[in-house]
Amino acid sequence: MRSRLRKLLHQRLVVGLLSLVLLGAVAGIVAVPKYLAQRPQAATAKPQASLSPLLPTTPVPPAPAVSPALAPGEAEQPNRLVIPKLAVDAPVEKVGVDSEGNIGIPSDPNDVAWYGLGPRPGDPGNAVIDGHLDWTSGPAVFSHLQQLQINDQMVVVRRDGTRLNFVVTRRRVFGASQRPPADMWAARGPSRISLITCTGPWDAGHHQYQERLVVDAQAI
DSSP, rough: OOHHHHHHGGGGGOOOOOOOOOOOOOTTTTOOOOOOOOOOOOOOOOOOOOGGEEEEEOOOOOOOOOOOOOOOTTTTTTEEEEEEEGGGEEEEEEOOBBBTTEEEOOOOOOOTETTTSSTTSSSEEEEEEEEEETTTTEOOTTTHHHHHHGTTTTEETTSSOEEEEEEEEEEEETTSOOOOOOOGGGGGSEEEEEEEEEEEEEETTTTTTEEEEEEEEOOO
């Protein structure tokens, strides 16, 4: 990364991944967010009061560990994204949209975010997964996404442990101000996923990269 850009990292919000126009609910199209939110500032943990004085003086046997059952529909949700070629094995955060229509992005630079208002990976239609290109600390989870080529493979691991295999079928780039392809929000057809991150030159005036990279993959 150019040294000039590295100096700007602490002043900017790195990834506003997509500028999406609210298309509305259409048959065969999921609810489309207006655009991707900017990265939140790193939160400072609030000190917690010590609970030591409240603890009983007599040791209490620990309760037996119980594995909580997954609620209906949770078992099929994505839990990890594995891309062997990029040495990526990332936790998946579920995100939605805020009051302004912004789609969520990962809270951690090493995580990816699945748009939970659309299809799940493995379901009919296209699941959208976004990730940061970089962070104030340096490269992030999708810093090498541009290296993926047609026929490269990846795996989505569901919460129930099921592994879903996908193969890259297409790469495309569009401008930050462009409306993204409508097929990214399809709720029908073959199971596929779109991985999204920023790319292109840095636009200091708008505090964002000028382009978006989309890597499409289909279930195999």
